[in-house]
Amino acid sequence: MTGTSPIRIGLLGYGTVGSAVHRLLRDSAESIERVTGQPVEVAAALVRDPARHADAPDGLLTTDFARLRDDPTISVVAEVMGGIDPTREYVLALLGAGKSVVSANKQLLSQHGDELFGAAERNGVQLRFEASVCAAIPVVKVLRESMIVTNVHRIDGIVNGTTNFILTRMIQSGAPYADALAEAQALGYAEADPTEDVTGADAAAKIAILASIAFHTRMRLEEVDHVGINLLDLADVEHAAELGYAVKLIASAWRSGGEVAARVHPCLLAANHPLAAVDGAFNAVMLQGSSIREVILEGPGAGGEETATAVIGDVVAVIGTQGTGFLQHDVHYRDVGRFPPGRLQSPCYLRFTVDDTPGVLAQVAQQLADHDVSVAQVVQHPGEAGVHIVILTHRAAEGDVRAAADGVAAKDFSRTAPVLLPVLERHADAT
Numbered sequence: 001m002t003g004t005s006p007i008r009i010g011l012l013g014y015g016t017v018g019s020a021v022h023r024l025l026r027d028s029a030e031s032i033e034r035v036t037g038q039p040v041e042v043a044a045a046l047v048r049d050p051a052r053h054a055d056a057p058d059g060l061l062t063t064d065f066a067r068l069r070d071d072p073t074i075s076v077v078a079e080v081m082g083g084i085d086p087t088r089e090y091v092l093a094l095l096g097a098g099k100s101v102v103s104a105n106k107q108l109l110s111q112h113g114d115e116l117f118g119a120a121e122r123n124g125v126q127l128r129f130e131a132s133v134c135a136a137i138p139v140v141k142v143l144r145e146s147m148i149v150t151n152v153h154r155i156d157g158i159v160n161g162t163t164n165f166i167l168t169r170m171i172q173s174g175a176p177y178a179d180a181l182a183e184a185q186a187l188g189y190a191e192a193d194p195t196e197d198v199t200g201a202d203a204a205a206k207i208a209i210l211a212s213i214a215f216h217t218r219m220r221l222e223e224v225d226h227v228g229i230n231l232l233d234l235a236d237v238e239h240a241a242e243l244g245y246a247v248k249l250i251a252s253a254w255r256s257g258g259e260v261a262a263r264v265h266p267c268l269l270a271a272n273h274p275l276a277a278v279d280g281a282f283n284a285v286m287l288q289g290s291s292i293r294e295v296i297l298e299g300p301g302a303g304g305e306e307t308a309t310a311v312i313g314d315v316v317a318v319i320g321t322q323g324t325g326f327l328q329h330d331v332h333y334r335d336v337g338r339f340p341p342g343r344l345q346s347p348c349y350l351r352f353t354v355d356d357t358p359g360v361l362a363q364v365a366q367q368l369a370d371h372d373v374s375v376a377q378v379v380q381h382p383g384e385a386g387v388h389i390v391i392l393t394h395r396a397a398e399g400d401v402r403a404a405a406d407g408v409a410a411k412d413f414s415r416t417a418p419v420l421l422p423v424l425e426r427h428a429d430a431t
Contacts, residue, residue: 004038007319010068010099011045012090013081014053014061017104017131018045020308021078022060032312036319043074046081046090065090069097076318078311079103080131088112095119095127100322102314104131104307110205110221113212126318131310133206134159134283134301138313142297143213143287152214152289155253156424159206161281161302162190162197163229163249167266168279170237171246177232189281189302200226200264203251210285211253211262217336219253219262225341226264235383236351236419239390240268243377245349246276247421254339256430261339267424268349275424288427342399344430347376347423350391350405353383355413364389364408371404372396386415398422 011018022042025032033039042060046068047053050061062068068077077094081087082105091101091108096119103109109116109129120127130140134157143152158164162184169180181198184190196202204226211219229249237247245268253262269276274296278284283301288294300306354360361378368375374394381388393401398420405418 006039006041007036007075008041008043008071008073009315010043010071010074010077012068012077012079012087014045014047014056015080016304017080017307017311018078019053019055020304021080021311022056024305024308024312032316035316040315040319043071044068065093069093069099074099075322076100076102076315078315079105079108080307080311084108084111088116091116092119095123095125098123098125100126100128100318102131102311102318103127103129104311105129106132106202106205106209107221110208113209113220114218126321128314128318129209130314131307133209134285134297134299135303136306136309137283137285137297137299137301138310139210139285139287139297140213141313141317142295143210147287147289147292147295150289150292152287152292153255154288154430155207155210155214155251155285156275156288157207157210157251157285158248158275158278158283159251159285159301160197160203160249161283161300162194163203164278164283165189165281166198167229167237167247167249170234171241172279174234174238176234177229198228198230200228200249203249203264204262207251207253207262207264211260214253214287215255215260215336217260217334219260223338224262224264227266228264229266232266233419235381235388236349236421239351239379239381239388240349240421242379243268243349243390243392244271245269245423246271248275248278248424250275250424252424254344254430256339259337259339261341261344261430263341265422267422269424270426273424273426294427339430340399342397342402344398344422345395346398346425346428347395348393348398348401349419349421349423350393350401351419352389352391352405352408352414353386353416354389355415356387357413360387360413361389363411363413364391367407368393368404370407371400373401373404392423395428
């Protein structure tokens with residue numbers, strides 16, 4: 001140790017991630033000091049109820065936000081408390097007080113990024129957020145710093161470990177969705193209320209953040225269409241496997257012809273697609289660009305220590321660049337048109353549950369032909385409510401495929417709503 005004065009940071013929150021940040025800073029003090037040139041210590045952690053954190057050192061916890069905001073020796077605060085309120089007001093107040101903020105809060109950033117980045121720029125401080133997307137996977141740093149001139153035009157990722165674990169169990173063991181979810185909850189991979197994960201809302205917030213960075217525009221959460229896995233039928237997972245595909249919840253963002261879009265949707269991936277082999281609670285993100293072709297980042301996307309690692313990385317980066325102007329000017333704001341998702345071109349998986357009567361398949365094929373959708377493969381399976389007609393289409397506009405599926409649904413022989421899942425291609429343009 002050098003004997004120099006420590007750099008003091010604050011924590012908003014001292015739960016699983018906050019306590020892990022404190023522990024890792026302490027346990028890795030020597031390594032961190034070699035990078036920063038000074039020791040780094042936690043000066044105070046804001047919590048609602050100190051009694052819930054009996055393991056915290058004496059004097060560390062506080063219920064008084066002013067202790068962090070008004071302490072001139074604290075220049076960086078890590079926000080690890082989550083939620084929108086009162087977190088948003090705390091972060092704005094810290095930025096206004098001239099303190100850089102490191103956040104792990106995807107919902108806060110995806111819903112209030114305009115306001116927060118504007119406050120950081122006005123006050124000449126940094127707002128970093130690596131831990132908000134894929135925990136220990138440094139995808140934000142890669143996009144924001146390493147690939148600033150690479151013209152990334154597409155992002156596809158598995159960015160939610162809970163849903164990927166559930167789908168892995170459905171694929172590998174044939175477990176129904178409800179059973180796979182129960183197993184994920186028992187193992188701690190899913191919350192007691194998993195709604196944000198399984199409906200795709202969590203992934204939507206993350207891809208909004210990544211799209212904003214990659215395309216230098218502000219992609220808001222409400223602009224991201226998202227469909228989760230909560231309504232996914234095991235039959236479709238099994239039919240996809242028979243055709244040589246895995247089903248994954250994919251968060252995608254793309255730029256085409258001066259327009260951008262983002263969405264979250266269960267997709268079919270061919271066995272040779274790099275994301276198809278990402279199993280369990282792992283995350284992976286594939287970046288495609290004109291000068292990089294393809295870069296894939298993979299690793300644990302959740303967990304207290306994993307998220308804490310990303311938080312500390314951002315804290316160290318802020319310390320190393322304070323006063324340099326680095327990342328103190330927001331380059332994201334640019335008016336860019338939005339690409340209508342229905343125009344997205346891809347092969348599609350369709351499953352119709354219909355009466356087992358002559359002529360039905362011909363009528364289904366005619367509906368597809370009427371909407372310029374070409375059939376690549378057809379199989380039939382018996383189902384509980386009727387016969388399953390499973391179709392893989394050639395590349396087509398998804399709006400046309402949806403219109404054809406709706407036409408089939410309107411027929412008297414249709415038993416249930418059709419299922420449409422896009423097929424994720426490896427090197428596909430949006431149009």
